[in-house]
Amino acid sequence: MTAALELDRLSVHFYNGRHDIAAVREASLSIAAGTSFGLFGPSGCGKSTVLRVVAGIELGWSGQVAAFGTPYRAGQKPQGRLRRDVQMVFQDPYASLHPRHSIRRTLEEPLIVNGIADARRVAAEALAAVGLPPDIAPRTPNALSGGQRQRVAIARALLLKPRLLLLDEPTSALDMSVQAEILNLLMDLKAAYGMTLLLVSHDRDVIAHVCDSAARMRAGLIEAILDRPALAAV
Amino acid sequence: MAEPLIEVDGLTVRFPTADGGWSTVVDGVRFAAGYERLAIVGESGSGKSLTARAILGLVPAPGQVTAERLHLAGRDLRNLTPSAWERVRGAEIGLVLQDPRFALNPLHRVGRQVEEALVLHTSLGRAERRERALDMLDAVGLERPRDVYHLFPGQLSGGMGQRVMIAAMLVARPKLLIADEPTSALDENLRRQILQLIADLAERHHMGLILISHDLQQVADFADEVIVMFRGRIVDRRGARDLAHSSNPYTAMLWNCRPSAATYGTRLPTLAAAEREALDDRGA
Amino acid sequence: MSLAATARSRSFAPLLRFARRSPALALGSSIVGLVIVIALVAPLVAPYDPTFQTMSDRLQPSSVAHWLGTDGFGRDILSRLIYGTRPTLLIISLVALIMAPLGIAIGIVAGYYGGIVDRILMRFTDMAMSFPRLILAFAFVAVLGPGLLNAALALAVTSWPPYARQARVETQAMRRSDYMASVEMLGIRGPRLLFGHVLPLVFPLAIVRMALDLAGMVLIAAGLGFLGLGVLPPTAEWGKMVADGTPVIFDQWWVAASPGVAILILSLGFNLMADGLRDIMDPRHG
Numbered sequence: 001m002t003a004a005l006e007l008d009r010l011s012v013h014f015y016n017g018r019h020d021i022a023a024v025r026e027a028s029l030s031i032a033a034g035t036s037f038g039l040f041g042p043s044g045c046g047k048s049t050v051l052r053v054v055a056g057i058e059l060g061w062s063g064q065v066a067a068f069g070t071p072y073r074a075g076q077k078p079q080g081r082l083r084r085d086v087q088m089v090f091q092d093p094y095a096s097l098h099p100r101h102s103i104r105r106t107l108e109e110p111l112i113v114n115g116i117a118d119a120r121r122v123a124a125e126a127l128a129a130v131g132l133p134p135d136i137a138p139r140t141p142n143a144l145s146g147g148q149r150q151r152v153a154i155a156r157a158l159l160l161k162p163r164l165l166l167l168d169e170p171t172s173a174l175d176m177s178v179q180a181e182i183l184n185l186l187m188d189l190k191a192a193y194g195m196t197l198l199l200v201s202h203d204r205d206v207i208a209h210v211c212d213s214a215a216r217m218r219a220g221l222i223e224a225i226l227d228r229p230a231l232a233a234v
Numbered sequence: 235m236a237e238p239l240i241e242v243d244g245l246t247v248r249f250p251t252a253d254g255g256w257s258t259v260v261d262g263v264r265f266a267a268g269y270e271r272l273a274i275v276g277e278s279g280s281g282k283s284l285t286a287r288a289i290l291g292l293v294p295a296p297g298q299v300t301a302e303r304l305h306l307a308g309r310d311l312r313n314l315t316p317s318a319w320e321r322v323r324g325a326e327i328g329l330v331l332q333d334p335r336f337a338l339n340p341l342h343r344v345g346r347q348v349e350e351a352l353v354l355h356t357s358l359g360r361a362e363r364r365e366r367a368l369d370m371l372d373a374v375g376l377e378r379p380r381d382v383y384h385l386f387p388g389q390l391s392g393g394m395g396q397r398v399m400i401a402a403m404l405v406a407r408p409k410l411l412i413a414d415e416p417t418s419a420l421d422e423n424l425r426r427q428i429l430q431l432i433a434d435l436a437e438r439h440h441m442g443l444i445l446i447s448h449d450l451q452q453v454a455d456f457a458d459e460v461i462v463m464f465r466g467r468i469v470d471r472r473g474a475r476d477l478a479h480s481s482n483p484y485t486a487m488l489w490n491c492r493p494s495a496a497t498y499g500t501r502l503p504t505l506a507a508a509e510r511e512a513l514d515d516r517g518a
Numbered sequence: 519m520s521l522a523a524t525a526r527s528r529s530f531a532p533l534l535r536f537a538r539r540s541p542a543l544a545l546g547s548s549i550v551g552l553v554i555v556i557a558l559v560a561p562l563v564a565p566y567d568p569t570f571q572t573m574s575d576r577l578q579p580s581s582v583a584h585w586l587g588t589d590g591f592g593r594d595i596l597s598r599l600i601y602g603t604r605p606t607l608l609i610i611s612l613v614a615l616i617m618a619p620l621g622i623a624i625g626i627v628a629g630y631y632g633g634i635v636d637r638i639l640m641r642f643t644d645m646a647m648s649f650p651r652l653i654l655a656f657a658f659v660a661v662l663g664p665g666l667l668n669a670a671l672a673l674a675v676t677s678w679p680p681y682a683r684q685a686r687v688e689t690q691a692m693r694r695s696d697y698m699a700s701v702e703m704l705g706i707r708g709p710r711l712l713f714g715h716v717l718p719l720v721f722p723l724a725i726v727r728m729a730l731d732l733a734g735m736v737l738i739a740a741g742l743g744f745l746g747l748g749v750l751p752p753t754a755e756w757g758k759m760v761a762d763g764t765p766v767i768f769d770q771w772w773v774a775a776s777p778g779v780a781i782l783i784l785s786l787g788f789n790l791m792a793d794g795l796r797d798i799m800d801p802r803h804g
Contacts, residue, residue: 228498
């Protein structure tokens with residue numbers, strides 16, 4: 001069985017005026033399909049950059065990246081199957097939904113663009129899957145709470161039935177009780193869809209709750225890969 | 235203790251809504267506290283911060299504050315003039331905010347900002363003010379206070395900035411210190427230090443302390459009594475030691491919903507819809 | 519509350535709240551709205567034919583028959599003012615219809631695609647920006663002959679670049695946002711992304727800018743008319759009316775002052791509207 005994600009000596013450099021900053025230095029890791037993998041470390045350690053490479057947002061990198069055996073090409077956005085297989089939920093649900101589009105449009109448009117039939121019904125099912133009532137469909141995001149918005153963002157990320165779901169601090173903008181609800185939801189959905197999760201968080205406790213294994217990063221380097229017993233030990 | 239330091243009853247804060255009605259953000263809050271450490275805990279929308287702001291006369295413009303009783307050390311704080319509020323704030327109540335970067339003036343040196351309360355509220359001379367400010371900077375655990383005195387806020391780290399702000403708030407010896415999420419902008423390892431510092435200083439200077447926080451577990455270590463708010467109302471109140479065994483479903487959920495290695499593979503506790511509704515109706 | 523009262527409060531309450539929230543916007547849009555209504559019903563409200571000359575009634579001051587007096591050809595100034603709203607509003611709306619969509623479209627395409635597309639479009643924008651507006655208008659009119667459409671075209675061609683620049687900057691900022699990343703991962707791109715997703719977010723600021731620009735357009739349109747480059751006589755036009763009044767400004771001041779005040783009021787209306795719109799749409803004012 002191929003790994004869900006394989007990174008081999010992934011490096012990302014940024015140019016900041018004169019200086020060349022290595023955001024990620026030769027990071028290598030492999031994530032088994034169907035597991036939850038965590039990336040954690042202090043801010044600026046490169047964990048989000050790794051995630052953005054896998055999402056196809058950050059294109060200037062070197063090394064090898066492959067999801068489900070399909071290699072990425074540096075400088076190009078992922079296309080076709082690969083693009084649909086990898087989806088992402090962002091930290092700030094306020095910034096990742098269109099303020100003037102209704103929830104219905106937010107969910108139906110990607111389905112229509114990707115040629116999925118019966119968009120209205122599929123979108124309604126997606127709402128139900130994340131525990132939202134159907135009557136919020138005509139509303140815009142500013143009529144929803146932070147937790148509801150993040151549920152919509154999760155529903156949208158799952159529309160194309162991705163096999164690898166990237167989570168960038170998905171609960172750090174939320175209240176503690178809402179965080180618990182969203183984490184429960186993610187675990188339920190992972191089981192239902194058989195997805196692989198890649199979770200980035202600064203909060204070790206969240207990683208330890210969710211992940212089967214995790215990588216600790218510091219200053220662009222992967223310091224250690226922690227398995228379950230190592231994660232459980234404080 | 236004969237008379238409580240702060241007494242609040244029927245405190246209500248409301249804001250006009252877009253459709254012409256009123257939205258009640260703090261709804262009939264009642265509590266009293268002496269010189270112990272009180273924590274007010276709640277999530278966003280619980281009204282915890284506005285409760286603190288109402289005590290300080292800082293509820294922003296279209297908001298309306300009403301109370302049956304709002305007393306600080308026996309003095310009625312209702313219907314104070316703006317200049318009377320100015321004297322209360324700083325001289326009698328100090329406020330420590332979440333992020334020192336926004337609370338300190340970036341153009342003034344640390345020393346001047348710490349002394350400001352002394353200029354406003356005391357008749358001390360310049361040398362005495364400086365002495366008091368340096369003592370205070372030392373007391374909040376800043377190394378080499380003489381150097382810090384001459385720095386600008388931009389030259390301080392987050393933890394140092396928060397210490398400076400605490401010094402500026404305590405220098406005029408207020409009777410009550412209100413700390414509104416004083417550690418949310420800080421790194422994890424600094425949070426306990428700063429909370430410990432605030433708790434210690436409150437005890438040493440014989441001040442009342444109201445700690446506002448969203449983190450029930452964290453606050454429990456630094457408070458004697460905890461008030462839990464939900465949607466503008468107090469839903470639970472108990473000693474910090476009893477929090478883990480609270481019979482209130484909301485408190486119990488808040489206490490247990492933090493994820494950790496121990497919760498791996500389990501569902502985190504959440505409020506069922508029915509419990510949420512019951513909370514909305516009941517209040518305390 | 520009775521049903522009728524509920525219905526009334528439903529229809530008027532939003533308007534009242536709106537007026538309280540931004541008096542400038544309410545006043546400005548009332549002025550602009552009134553001028554538009556006057557333009558639409560000009561034949562019904564104007565007491566006289568605006569081009570009918572009565573040489574015996576030349577340069578009459580304000581009277582019961584002629585509220586604002588008459589001009590050098592004995593035409594009723596009030597009627598000419600009322601009919602004069604038409605060419606002014608026509609020029610303004612033509613300009614608005616050309617410059618804002620053109621500028622926004624160029625801006626978001628340049629901002630979204632970046633690279634060589636951006637460079638070509640922005641140099642083109644710089645070129646258009648570097649033309650002195652009035653002189654180009656003169657040139658247009660000189661080549662194509664005076665007339666409403668030519669004047670509007672001349673103004674539109676020189677006034678779209680600021681819209682392009684603003685839309686480009688906003689689009690570039692959005693380009694780096696989580697939002698853009700999330701919809702592109704879902705396969706939404708190209709014109710659908712630009713016009714369905716980017717445009718609605720660029721639009722509000724462009725509207726504010728347009729209201730501000732239109733205030734200036736009122737003045738420039740009047741300026742063209744004043745110089746004889748706008749509509750052809752004897753059609754009533756405010757700028758031309760001011761020009762007609764200038765020879766007699768010391769003795770019969772009302773001939774020039776009346777259209778002058780009309781220009782001022784309409785321009786002020788657009789300015790107030792822009793000010794109020796900015797207050798409401800500015801995220802910092804919630």
